[in-house]
Amino acid sequence: xxxxxxxxxxxxxxxxxxxxxxxxxxxxxxxxxxxxxxxxxxxxxxxxxxxxxxxxxxxxxxxxxxxxxxxxxxxxxxxxxxxxxxxxxxxxxxxxxxxxxxxxxxxxxxxxxxxxxxxxxxxxxxxxxxxxxxxxxxxxxxxxxxxxxxxxxxxxxxxxxxxxxxxxxxx
Amino acid sequence: xxxxxxxxxxxxxxxxxxxxxxxxxxxxxxxxxxxxxxxxxxxxxxxxxxxxxxxxxxxxxxxxxxxxxxxxxxxxxxxxxxxxxxxxxxxxxxxxxxxxxxxxxxxxxxxxxxxxxxxxxxxxxxxxxxxxxxxxxxxxxxxxxxxxxxxxxxxxxxxxxxxxxxxxxxxxxxxxxxxxxxxxxxxxxxxxxxxxxxxxxxxxxxxxxxxxxxxxxxxxxxxxxxxxxxxxxxxxxxxxxxxxxxxxxxxxxxxxxxxxxxxxxxxxxxxxxxxxxxxxxxxxxxxxxxxxxxxxxxxxxxxxxxxxxxxxxxxxxxxxxxxxx
Numbered sequence: 001x002x003x004x005x006x007x008x009x010x011x012x013x014x015x016x017x018x019x020x021x022x023x024x025x026x027x028x029x030x031x032x033x034x035x036x037x038x039x040x041x042x043x044x045x046x047x048x049x050x051x052x053x054x055x056x057x058x059x060x061x062x063x064x065x066x067x068x069x070x071x072x073x074x075x076x077x078x079x080x081x082x083x084x085x086x087x088x089x090x091x092x093x094x095x096x097x098x099x100x101x102x103x104x105x106x107x108x109x110x111x112x113x114x115x116x117x118x119x120x121x122x123x124x125x126x127x128x129x130x131x132x133x134x135x136x137x138x139x140x141x142x143x144x145x146x147x148x149x150x151x152x153x154x155x156x157x158x159x160x161x162x163x164x165x166x167x168x169x170x171x
Numbered sequence: 172x173x174x175x176x177x178x179x180x181x182x183x184x185x186x187x188x189x190x191x192x193x194x195x196x197x198x199x200x201x202x203x204x205x206x207x208x209x210x211x212x213x214x215x216x217x218x219x220x221x222x223x224x225x226x227x228x229x230x231x232x233x234x235x236x237x238x239x240x241x242x243x244x245x246x247x248x249x250x251x252x253x254x255x256x257x258x259x260x261x262x263x264x265x266x267x268x269x270x271x272x273x274x275x276x277x278x279x280x281x282x283x284x285x286x287x288x289x290x291x292x293x294x295x296x297x298x299x300x301x302x303x304x305x306x307x308x309x310x311x312x313x314x315x316x317x318x319x320x321x322x323x324x325x326x327x328x329x330x331x332x333x334x335x336x337x338x339x340x341x342x343x344x345x346x347x348x349x350x351x352x353x354x355x356x357x358x359x360x361x362x363x364x365x366x367x368x369x370x371x372x373x374x375x376x377x378x379x380x381x382x383x384x385x386x387x388x389x390x391x392x393x394x395x396x397x398x399x400x401x402x403x404x405x406x407x408x409x410x411x412x413x414x415x416x417x418x419x420x421x422x423x424x425x426x427x428x429x430x431x432x433x434x435x436x437x438x439x440x441x442x443x444x445x446x447x448x449x450x451x452x453x454x455x456x457x458x459x460x461x462x463x464x465x466x467x468x469x470x471x472x473x474x475x476x477x478x479x480x481x482x483x484x485x486x487x488x489x490x491x492x493x494x495x496x
Contacts, residue, residue, distance in 0.1 A: 007179040007227075011220065032177035032222070035207070054211060056204050056277050057409060068250075068279045074207050075280070076200070078177055079224055122276065143408030144274025 009078060017081050021046065022090030030077050037061040037072035040087060048088035048117045059145030062118035063087050069125040071144070088117035091124070099165035100124055100158075109158035111149035119145045123159050132163055172210050173218045179227040183383060187357050189223045190381040196220040199383055201246055202281040204273070205289040213300040214290070216311055231385065232282075234258060241389040245284025249343070250275070252283055261391050264398035264417045268346035271400070271415075274408045284384040286343045287354070287366070288374045291439075292411050293318060293326070293337030309334045310372075319475070325413065328474040328481050329438040332369040336475075337439060339367060339375055340411050344441040345433040346400045347387065349417035355386040369439030396421045396429075401492045403484055412436040414481055416488045420496050425455045432468060437485055444468035447489065456493060465489035 009015045009032045018025050021044055028043045040046045040063070049072055050060040056074040063072045064086035091098035100120050103109065110116040119142065126133060126141040133141065138159050147155060176193075180186035190197050198219050200206050206222070209215065225231065231246035234255045241261050243252065252258055253270035272278060272286060290297075291310075295317040298306040307313035316334050318326050327336040344367065352363045356378065368377045378384070392398075398419035404410035414436045421429040430448050435441040447468040454460050465486035472482045 007181060007185075009177045011174040011176045031174065033172045033174050033210075035172075055208055056280075057274070059274070059276055062276060069276055070280050071276050074204050074277075076177065076203065076207070076222075076224075079179075079200075079203075079226060140408070141275055144276035 015078070017078065019044070019077070019080060019085060020083065021085045022087060028077075032076070032078055034077045035073050036063065036075040036077045036080055036085070039077040040072060040085075046087050046089050050114055050117060052114070057144075057146075058115075059118040059122060059142075060115055062121040062145065064121055064125055067125065067128060069122045069144075086121070086124075088120060091120070098124075100127070100162040103158045103162035103165055107158035107161050108154045109151070111147075111151045115145060115147045115149075119147070119155055123162060126159070127163055127166055131167060133159070172207070173213065175210075175219055176221040177224065178221060179224045182228055183231075183357050183385060186223050186225060186228065186383055187381050189221065190383075193219075193221040195380060197223060197380075199223045199225050201225045201285045202248065202277075204277050204281045205285060208297075209290055211299075212297060213305065214297060225383070236261065236391065239391045241391055243283055243387045243389065245384045245386060246282050247284075249273070249278040249281045249283060249286060252343075253278065262346070262350050262389050262398060264346040264349055264400040264419060265343060265389065267400040268343045268402075268415070268417060271402045271404075271407075271412075272342040283343060283387055286341050287347065287387075288376055288378065288384060289341060291337040291369075291375060292340040293335075295321065296335075296337055310337065322477065323475050324477040325411075325436075326475070326478055327438050328469075328472045328478055328485070329442060330473045332439040335369065335439065337369075338436050339369070339439060339441050341435065341441070342400075342402060342412060342415055345415050345417040345435040346398075347389070348433040348441050348443060349400075349419040349431045350389050350392075350398060351419070351431060352390075353388040354384055355388060357381075357383045357385060364443065367440040375440065392419065393421055395423065397496045399492050399495050401488055401495070403488060414485045414488050416485070416492045418489075418492045418496065420493075422456075426453055427451050427456065428453075432464075432489065434468065434485055434489070437472075437481065444489070446470070451493075456496070458490075458494065461490040461493040462486075464493060 014029045040049045052058045052060040056071040061072040231244045233244040249269040258266040295308045309316045354361045369375045400417040402412045402415040419431045432444045447464045468489045469486045
């Protein structure tokens, strides 16, 4: 089968792509081996997405790709063209925090706060799928996110509080 | 990560032609959770020149029942496999194995095809080159296995293949073996019993370098058939298994008429225990019989001094899985 030039990005060369991040189209020059987390942080200045383990094991870089929570450090930026990318920066609307973020503040979901963007994005995907999760379901869904402050009790409370807020009509 | 050429494949044939063009210096990427880890750690002797993206090929992600076979596309994510009502009903061992693989975030990107073709997780083999240089073990073309003389608490308890005592890390592999699945690739159809071969090198499968898994076929067994999967790992999510066990079983008036038992995490390849299967045929399942099956499955174990505990774990796990059926 013939190769088409649009399908190939040679090593060392850059390509113009448009990523759809938080409802906006962002034009970028990227290389083939750049991960989404690097591009979000360095190219889009969206530093809310954290990089820690760089191996997909800690969940600090979690973003939503078409509504599904995935670790951005294990995704190639070039493969995310045409997908809806949602980061922690997209949650706040017109100066109003997202109910999950409010719940995080009220229930002390963050201690040092480094893991919170990842946890909050995973929580958003969980609550979209299961609006009223029990403790076990929360623990299972957040299993890929690590908190080194060991703040898990508060995080579970925050997720439950967020579920209640969203049920009451927050968005 | 070092630079590479990235190709979005338009079809399976296109992907194969790319692999043939770049020969040994190319890899395919599906979910990427294993491949990007390998690239970041600069694992291989030769940095790959080209990465071929399979996600741009249409129609490789599906779960459907056709006739008496369950068809699962190679690019179906583990989350989709774990949550599918069809898989849960027809192949519960596979659904449970997929559910217990890695973490929810990784299951959202990891694919079933990738899970059975992943590189092994031996910590000498995967040692990152940025921390004091790569360890050239026997699997990478060196002369010895560092795990035998070093830390081998998670390694093989059934000896070595080509001097290497790393274990197969896949959780879905034992479930697919117990369910007697078939793997369809771009070249041929392979029975799952022949699919895994650590002696063949990278990925621990018999696949050629220009061969791609397209579909996993699971026969839908008789109504009396049941299957189960159990995994022991330190943490419930994320961790690779110490031992996993999958069993598929058919009964007629309480007597076992057909059984397939597969252990993983104990040897370079997922390990079927034919002795235990033969022992169970025609028997009525009781606690004593299940325990004895566990003993028989592990009778040829050759543990090293740090991993002797895995023998006991595996014996118990075989019995537990049998009793859960």
